[in-house]
Amino acid sequence: MTTTNAGIASPDITVPDEVQNNVVITNLAKLLDPIYNWSRRNSLWPLGFGLACCAIEMICTASSRFDLSRFGMEVFRASPRQADLMIVSGTVTKKMAPIIVRLYNQIAEPRYVLSMGACASGGGPFKEGYNVVDGIDKFIPVDVYVPGCPPTPQALINGLIALQEKIDQQSIATVPWYRKNDPTAEMIPVPLLGPDLFDVRQLDLIKAEAAKAEVVTAA
Numbered sequence: 001m002t003t004t005n006a007g008i009a010s011p012d013i014t015v016p017d018e019v020q021n022n023v024v025i026t027n028l029a030k031l032l033d034p035i036y037n038w039s040r041r042n043s044l045w046p047l048g049f050g051l052a053c054c055a056i057e058m059i060c061t062a063s064s065r066f067d068l069s070r071f072g073m074e075v076f077r078a079s080p081r082q083a084d085l086m087i088v089s090g091t092v093t094k095k096m097a098p099i100i101v102r103l104y105n106q107i108a109e110p111r112y113v114l115s116m117g118a119c120a121s122g123g124g125p126f127k128e129g130y131n132v133v134d135g136i137d138k139f140i141p142v143d144v145y146v147p148g149c150p151p152t153p154q155a156l157i158n159g160l161i162a163l164q165e166k167i168d169q170q171s172i173a174t175v176p177w178y179r180k181n182d183p184t185a186e187m188i189p190v191p192l193l194g195p196d197l198f199d200v201r202q203l204d205l206i207k208a209e210a211a212k213a214e215v216v217t218a219a
Contacts, residue, residue: 029173036172040084040110041164042072047083047107049100051090054117054150058089061153073160080106085163086140089116089150091126092133094197098190104140105187109177110170114159115142118149125149139191139199 048058061068068074077083080103088100104113115136118124123134136142143166146159176182189200198206 029171033171037168037170041167044071044073044085044112044160044163045075045077045083046073046085046087046114047078047080047103048076049086049088049103051088051092051096052117052119052150054089054120054148057150057153058087058116058156061156066153066157068157068160071157071160071164080104081108083107084110085112085114087114087116087156088120088136091119091124092136093131094133094193095131097133097136097139097197098193100136101139101188101190105190109182110175112143112163112167113140114144114146114163116146116148116156116159117151118147121145121147133197140188 048055048062050056050058060066062074062076073085080086084107086100086104086107092100104111113136115121119126119132120136121142123129123132126132127134133139144159144163146155148155151159172178191197191199
């Protein structure tokens, strides 16, 4: 049975099955979201990808002094298959970027990325270096940025709490990984490392710029 805005049944109005299903899913989500989000936010399993001095602070955060287990996220995993949070801590070099993307692709949804420190977020003091990537977000999506050089354990905990608050706002009815056409299901192309590191997704742009350069040189 269908109803109008006034709540009166109207046999003249037909509601598509897809809309009816969405209404059912939305109503279920209102009931399940608090439980679903509570369980995920309190059972984050980080994949610690330590690259430089930020990794030392990340290790300190996991120690008994700061007691990260209070927030249900102390189970650091060595395998991306068992993790749902990647903490990129330290300077990302062009040699390491393809490995980070490959590991990110191996993490099952729902998955999150925390960029720890100035180097991972934007290159830091090594931004102009010939072998440094100026931000891991050039290749994988980042959910939380933790500033600092290096950030303190308290700052990392604050970033993890910010991620928990983001999880609290998610809904089963709208998250992409439960949809038929999931845009996050596609693998991110692993960047190629040759004379330099370049993103495969920008290959057409690189070819176009190279063609323009050839025309200018020929002229």
